[in-house]
Amino acid sequence: MSGALKLSLATFVKNELARGQPELDVEKDSLVDSGVIDSVGIMKLVSFIEKELHVKIGDEDLLPENFETLSDIVKLVESKRA
Amino acid sequence: MDFSLTEDQQVFRTQIIDFARKRLNAGVIERDEAAAFDRDGWQACAEMGLLGLPVPEVYGGLGLDVTSSMLAMEALGYGAHDQGLPFAINTQLWTCEVPILTFGTEAQKAHYLPRLVTGEIVGGHASSEPNAGSDVFSMATRAEKLDDDTWKLSGTKTFVSNGPIADVLIVFAKTSQARGFGAGITAFLIEPKTTAGVTVSPPIHKMGLRSSPMGELALDEVLVQDSQRLGKVGAGQAVFSSEMEWERSCLFACHLGAMERQLEKCIEHAKDRKQFGQTIGSFQAVSHRIANMKLRIEVARPLLYKVAWLKDRGERAVMEAAIAKLYVSEAYVQSSLDAVAIFGGYGFCTEYEVERMLRDSVGSVLYSGTSDIQRNLIARFLGL
Numbered sequence: 001m002s003g004a005l006k007l008s009l010a011t012f013v014k015n016e017l018a019r020g021q022p023e024l025d026v027e028k029d030s031l032v033d034s035g036v037i038d039s040v041g042i043m044k045l046v047s048f049i050e051k052e053l054h055v056k057i058g059d060e061d062l063l064p065e066n067f068e069t070l071s072d073i074v075k076l077v078e079s080k081r082a
Numbered sequence: 083m084d085f086s087l088t089e090d091q092q093v094f095r096t097q098i099i100d101f102a103r104k105r106l107n108a109g110v111i112e113r114d115e116a117a118a119f120d121r122d123g124w125q126a127c128a129e130m131g132l133l134g135l136p137v138p139e140v141y142g143g144l145g146l147d148v149t150s151s152m153l154a155m156e157a158l159g160y161g162a163h164d165q166g167l168p169f170a171i172n173t174q175l176w177t178c179e180v181p182i183l184t185f186g187t188e189a190q191k192a193h194y195l196p197r198l199v200t201g202e203i204v205g206g207h208a209s210s211e212p213n214a215g216s217d218v219f220s221m222a223t224r225a226e227k228l229d230d231d232t233w234k235l236s237g238t239k240t241f242v243s244n245g246p247i248a249d250v251l252i253v254f255a256k257t258s259q260a261r262g263f264g265a266g267i268t269a270f271l272i273e274p275k276t277t278a279g280v281t282v283s284p285p286i287h288k289m290g291l292r293s294s295p296m297g298e299l300a301l302d303e304v305l306v307q308d309s310q311r312l313g314k315v316g317a318g319q320a321v322f323s324s325e326m327e328w329e330r331s332c333l334f335a336c337h338l339g340a341m342e343r344q345l346e347k348c349i350e351h352a353k354d355r356k357q358f359g360q361t362i363g364s365f366q367a368v369s370h371r372i373a374n375m376k377l378r379i380e381v382a383r384p385l386l387y388k389v390a391w392l393k394d395r396g397e398r399a400v401m402e403a404a405i406a407k408l409y410v411s412e413a414y415v416q417s418s419l420d421a422v423a424i425f426g427g428y429g430f431c432t433e434y435e436v437e438r439m440l441r442d443s444v445g446s447v448l449y450s451g452t453s454d455i456q457r458n459l460i461a462r463f464l465g466l
Contacts, residue, residue: 016465039219039319040462043400047463050398059184060313062320 005053006074012048013070017041027070037067045073055080085387091150095157101130102161110164110293114438117285117292119247120167127171128201132158137179141195149390151175152335156386159339163435165442166293168336173243173294174198176328178205181252181269181321185313190271194250206244207252208299209322211237216455218254219319223301225255225268233257233311235270235304243449245297246285248274253301254318267318271310272301279304290441327400329450330407331389337414337446338382344417344439345375348424362424371420378413385409401463408456411446418443 006027013026018036031037037045045067046057055077066076087095105126113120127133135151137143146154158168179198182190197203214221223237235255242251250273258266274280283298313321349372352363362368385406392399418440422429429436447453 039323040459042319043323043398044463047398047400056396059320059324062317062323063314064316064319 002074002078005077006070008053009049009073009077010070012045012052016044016048030068031070031073032064032068037064042067049073049077053077083384083388083391085384085391087153091153094150095153098130098132098154098157099161101126102158106162106164106167111432111435111438113164113166113293115292115432117287117295119170119293119295120164123164123167124170124204125201127158127167128199132171133174133201134179134195134199135175137183137195137199141183141191142199143195147390148331148393149387152332152386152390155332156335156339156342159336160343161339163343164293165336165340165439166291169291169294169333170204170244172329172333172336173207174205176332177207177243177325178250178252180328181207181312181325182271184324185269185317185321187309189309190312194271198250203249204244204247205250205252206242206248207254207325208239208242208245209254210239210241212240215241216452218322219267221254221256221267223253223255225257225270225306227257228305231308233270233306233308235272235301235306237301239299239301241286241296241449242282242299243294243296245274245282245299246295248282250274251299252312252321253299254322257315257318266316267322268315269312269318269321270306271312272304272306274299277304277306288445290438290443290445292441323400326450327393327398327403330403331386331393331399333450334407334410334446335386337410337443338379338386340439340442341375341379341382341414341417344421344436345372345379347436348372348375348421351425368424371424375417375420378417382406382410382413401460404451404456404459404463407450408453408460411443412453414443414446415440 010026018024018026024034042062049055049057066072106123131144134143135146135154138145162168179195182194198205209218211221211223226234228234250271253270253272254267255270256266257268272280274282279302281300285295285297288296352368352372353361355362389399389402389406392402421436422440425434425436428434
C-alpha cells in the first residue's frame with residue numbers, strides 16, 4: 001500500500017471532510033457510519049481523487065464498500081491505477 | 083472552453099425547434115387547464131429521438147454526448163410552449179434511463195431501455211416522501227430481504243413525477259437501519275401498473291407544469307425479485323447522486339430555452355405596445371427589465387454548457403451543476419415575473435401565455451434540490 005497515497009487521502013479526509021469530528025480516527029473508524037462519507041462528502045472526496053490524484057472513479061464505483069475506511073479508499077485508488 | 087456548436091448540433095437544434103413548433107404547440111392552454119398529459123406529443127418526441135438522447139444506439143437511442151443532449155433540451159424548451167411535456171421527458175431521461183444505463187445489469191438494460199426510448203413505456207423515479215423532502219435520505223420506506231431472491235418493500239413516496247403514468251419507477255428504500263444513508267439505501271426497479279401491493283394516486287393538482295402528471299406511490303408489502311434491484315445493495319446514494327448531476331444540468335437547459343423564447347416575446351411586445359404615445363420599449367422601466375432578462379440568459383448559458391463540457395471530458399461537475407441549477411432556476415422565476423410586469427394586465431391573462439410560464443417556473447427552485455440545498459452543497463464544496 002502506498003504510504004504517500006494513504007497520507008494524502010488521510011489529510012484530505014481529516015482537513016476537508018471530518019473537521020468537526022476531532023475524536024474520529026480517520027485511519028481506523030468507519031467513514032460511512034461516522035457520517036464523514038455522506039452524499040456530499042463522497043462527491044468531494046471523489047472530486048479530490050480525480051483532480052489531484054488523476055484517477056478516474058466511475059459512478060458505478062461509488063459504493064459504500066469502496067469508501068468504508070481509509071484502507072478501502074486506498075485500495076480503490078490503487079485498483080484504478082493498476 | 084469552446085462553446086461553439088458543430089454543424090450537426092446546429093442542424094439538430096433547428097430540427098427540434100421546427101418539430102416542436104409544428105407538433106407540440108396546439109391545445110397548450112387547454113391541456114394546462116385540464117392538467118392533461120400530451121401522450122401524442124410524447125410519442126412524437128420518441129419518434130424524433132428525444133426519449134433516447136444519451137442512450138447508446140444498441141438500445142435504440144441516439145448515443146449523443148452530454149453537450150449535444152443538453153443542446154437538444156435547450157431547443158425543446160425553446161420550441162415547445164407546453165413545458166410540462168419536456169419536464170416529463172427529462173424526468174424519464176435523467177432519473178430512469180441514465181441510472182439504468184449506468185447501474186443496470188445487461189438484462190435490465192435490454193428489458194427496459196429500448197421500450198423507454200420508443201415511448202412504449204414511461205419511466206421515472208420515486209425518492210421523496212411525506213416526511214423526507216430535502217432530507218431525502220431520512221426516508222422511511224423499507225426493503226426487507228426475505229430470502230436470496232425476494233425483497234419486501236413498504237412505504238409511501240410522494241411528488242413522483244410521471245408517477246400516475248409510469249410503467250417503471252426507480253424506487254429508493256432503506257435496506258439497513260444500522261447503516262447511515264451512505265450505505266443503507268438501495269434502488270429497485272418497480273413496475274407500478276402490474277405489481278401487487280403498489281397503489282398510485284391520481285395526479286396531484288399543482289401550480290405549474292400541470293400537463294406533467296405527478297402523484298403518490300404507496301407500497302404495501304410489495305414483493306420484488308432480487309433481479310429488480312438496481313445496482314448493488316447500499317448503492318442507492320450513488321444512483322441518486324448520479325441522477326441529480328444529469329438532471330441539474332440537462333433539465334435546466336430546457337428552462338434556458340424557455341427563457342430565450344420568453345425574452346423574444348417580451349421584446350416583440352415592447353416594440354409593438356404603445357402607451358403615452360410611445361412604444362413601451364422606449365421607457366427605461368421596460369427596456370431595463372428586458373436587458374436584465376437578456377443578462378440572465380447570457381450568464382445561465384455558459385454555466386450550463388460548462389457542466390456539459392466537464393461531463394463530456396469525463397470530469398465530475400457536482401458543484402458546477404449545483405451552481406447552474408441554482409442560477410437558472412432563480413433567473414427563470416425572476417424573468418417570468420419581469421415578463422408579467424412587461425405585459426401588464428395582459429400578462430395576468432391566460433391567453434397571452436405569460437402567466438403560465440411564471441407558474442411553470444416556480445417549481446424549478448424546488449425540484450432537483452431546492453435553492454437552499456444547492457447553496458448548502460456549494461458551501462460544503464468550498465469547505466464551509
